[in-house]
Amino acid sequence: MKEFFYLFLFMLHFTEGCDLDQNTQRVDVTGHLGESVVLPCSCTELQAKPPQLTWTFTSLKHTTKPEEIYPNQRSERHRDRVKLLNESSPGNLSLHISNLNTEDQGEYHCSVLHQPHINITLSVQGCHLSDHGKRKEVSGYTGGSVLLPCSCTDPQTTVKFTWLLLNGSHRNEVFKNEIYKGRLKLFNESNPANLSLLISDLRKEDEGTYRCEISPTYPDITVKIKGCDLDQNTQRVDVTGHSGESVVLPCSCTELQAKPPQLTWTFTSLNHTTEPEEIYPNQQSERHRDRVKLLNESSPGNLSLHISNLNTEDQGEYHCSVLHQPHINITLSVQE
Template identity: 25%
Template sequence: MRVAVIIFITLCLMPGRGICFSVIGCTGGSLMFKCTYKSNDQHKVKYFCRNRDCTIGISTELQRRWVNNERFNLYDDENSRFFTVFIRNLSREDEGKYTCGDKQKWKHDVTLVVNNNSSSCGTSVIRSAYIGQTITFHCKYDHKFKTHTKVFYRVNVDPVHVLNSSQSSQSSEEKFILTDRQKDHFTVTIRDISAEDGGVYLCGVERDGSDKPPSETSITHITFIKEIELNVYSQITSVQVQAYISKSVFITCKFPQEFKENKKFIQKDSSQKIPVDEQKRWVRHDKVHMYDDTSKGLLKVFISDLTAADEATYRCGVNTADDDLFTEIKLTVSQVDHFRESSKSVAIIGESVKLTCNYPEKHKIIKHICKENKKKICQNISSSEKQRFEFSESAAGVFTVNISNVRLRDAGVYWCGAETRHTHLTSVSLTNKHELTSSSMYSNHKPCTSIIYACILQKVIHAKFLKAKCCLDMSFK
């Protein structure tokens, strides 16, 4: 994308000649200026072309409508008695003499100058925003223009004036706010962004032919110093999450890849934000555990031993240059009496064990099981082990997890429940806790003789012994 420069005319009156004026743009920029005419020429076709022979040009055929021809655009405003010329993507080859007129009674000579010696000319950026978000643009200018009027335009297909510094207010109800308080730049803030706000924006400075602020009678032009292409995406919005008293909930928030390295946070209602100060490791704040996965742009949140006091609206967010981007989580914590309390099971090594899980019948869910780590955070079963975990429906609101070929390392605490997926968030409401103990079927025998029975009955190929020929590893395959 390229920056645009819009210029509204410097006129010169020369004896014996028609009106002439000069306009100045910059390489890679764009240019806009006005050609005025008398009231009796309102309904005539206007034109703008290069040189007096008009070999290359464009003409207006309809009034109050933009006419486009590649990089050239015209708009005839008959009520104001001028037509506007807009040229995009200027290069040094565009420099030279032009003519605007009606090909009959009048014409103006236009000198177009294209330079590239301004540090504030030619700047362009691409920005991303999300529906409902607030975003701020910074527009840098030469310090000599500090007292000049600053302007903000929008260009989708056609250029449209949005506001200038004399019009802008700081009202909280204003959608667009232009602030000019710094010595070398001004800012434009867009609040409550909608899908319709996407497009190209231009910010600039109003000036005349000199560097002094224009007077009330001077003919001004506007130099645009920055072009912003704003891409608007669907907002990370509010999500309802159901959890249960004395149980746990696991929430994963997903952010755009461009923000994956940015600092994440959790916020409960209107309380202070809880920042995630470390990346790629679990961080605890009271009963809330957080994990910032910067490689995938995820923030994982685990809350255990839920109570009614945990029911609240949470923000799972990321800090950006302009504003916080967050998912709003409305967590509901309910009392459900028919869910089973925690259970204990003994699994025989090499055999199978079944774990029973509850879920709300009205919800169409994805079945989920996880295992607590040393910090009592329930984490997903590794992909290499998942093939041994099989889900099946056993009754209304109940499913069963069958763990086959039990191994010694399978011992531990498991949680199962219902997983719900949204565009930017996945939640798992954990409902049942199972404490699993793995055991050898020969554990009642004396240590030194149990390995002998195991070798005979299980037909194992090898076994490991201590010096006293006792079993070191009883997990047979």
Template identity: 30%
Template sequence: MMYIMRYTYSGESVFLSCLVKCSGRYKPDSEFRWKLPNYREINPTELHQLDQGRFHVFDISSGNLSLLISDLTEEDEGLYSCWSNENQHKSFRLTFKGCTLSETEREPKTKYTGDSVLLSCSCEDPNTKPEDFRWTHVESSGTEVSNESPRYKDRVHTFHKTTPSNLSLLISNLSEDDQGTYRCTVNNKASADTRLLVKGETVVLKSTQSLNELSMFLSVFLESLCRPAGCVLSEHHVTKSSYAGESVILPCSCEDPKTKPEHFEWKRAAVNETLVSDAEEINGRFQMIRDSPHNLFLRI
């Protein structure tokens, strides 16, 4: 049996043309019909009532039995044929262009606690619109990675609503518990894995300077305290070391990302000296970084 191939994507519409020469003895509603996938057979009148009006037949009285299907899903895939009496006029094979995942990075991604990470996952064809996809954390028994999961609540962001073929995942405020293998699965079929390594943020001092210069450097090493009001601080076990003239960022954040502390201050603990607070900025070298209200990072 010969048929015409039609390739399409989920969410689109497809037009299947079928024109039949009519005579007065034909009774369109009973003589004309479409055979659909899964052995369904239906006449034009019934088609209007099928799947909430997604199927539309044109001017039956003039022999135009063309079929328009809108808002396509992968369940619509298959063979369609237009019939009058026992004569088959046209057949169409409707095939969906699925999501073939682009190749992901083979090397693990390495990040530090408090960082953000972008896990890439996308369809090779930018016109593809996968009906279903999900991210899971393999080592934690396939825990779903979404804002609905308590473990990742308010820490993840996806991009498919604006770009359907882009299934990438952004995770913010990483902890060492986030380490592991992340799996992007499309339509319960194709999948791609990305390995994430999360390290505690410890920077080891390296110096080629003389002992006197090193001693001077150590005298400006900061053991700082962040003291915001109205939030419970996340644990940050961090040792930061750097060279004179360089910059450093010290992390500090509230456990609840919805917290918006009004009052805060950073102090140099050894001498109880305020570096910066909500009330004043002591020195231009000390700057607050608040990319989110609950983050109170300090840049020196």
């Protein structure tokens, strides 16, 4: 008789069904962007397998009808991101959701046949980029600066993020690239939600598409750099000055805010008795010592040269040269 009694208890244990644990009938769960979360649901007997289990989802805005996400996924929203945690316990019906995003926020129902379902409300916190998926374009000038905007919707968040320069299939982290050394600045020290990037001392090679990335969200920003193209309307100019006075030799970029990567002014005497000599930025002779300066304090693209205290030896040809461009020729005559 004792053997039959133990057999009866054994069979009773394995014929008990799945009664949902009503202690978790209504639960609030918080997750974080890009991470994973577990929505709790279980049978009171963890070894009992339910005859039918369904997980459904209703968005936070209730703009759509409840959609089944387990065992069938009726939409792309949760595709390949949900699984059960019941490998060792068939009565553990908890749902694991990976790679969270803000669209996962809403109400989840764990349902077993002929029983009140379990309600779980999921909130997702963290930095969601305000311009996710959008493309912007910003312009800058060589030698100047450009601000690439990027910010979180949550002003109190602290998050790991990356700024990338995209080149085809290559993703280069700008803070690990030597060409940007000393030219980058972030604004998130005083405001963690402000992830904007400032690039200074711009160069033509800084052009490209930049990405502010907090997986899985990102905006892309295309940067255009306007360089210094010499104004060819002044390619050949005759200028007259007077002894003891000053004169301005005109030369400029078509974009007055664009700073040239390299600028040189050279001088050849009127009788061509000497080789051309550099007078700016280096003064190779005493002829123009402490008498020349540029007039570009407010406009880096104004390359005009100011010569003071003129004398007849200043007469000759002056060349304004920018890297890889035809130079500007100015002939200076000095009258007594």
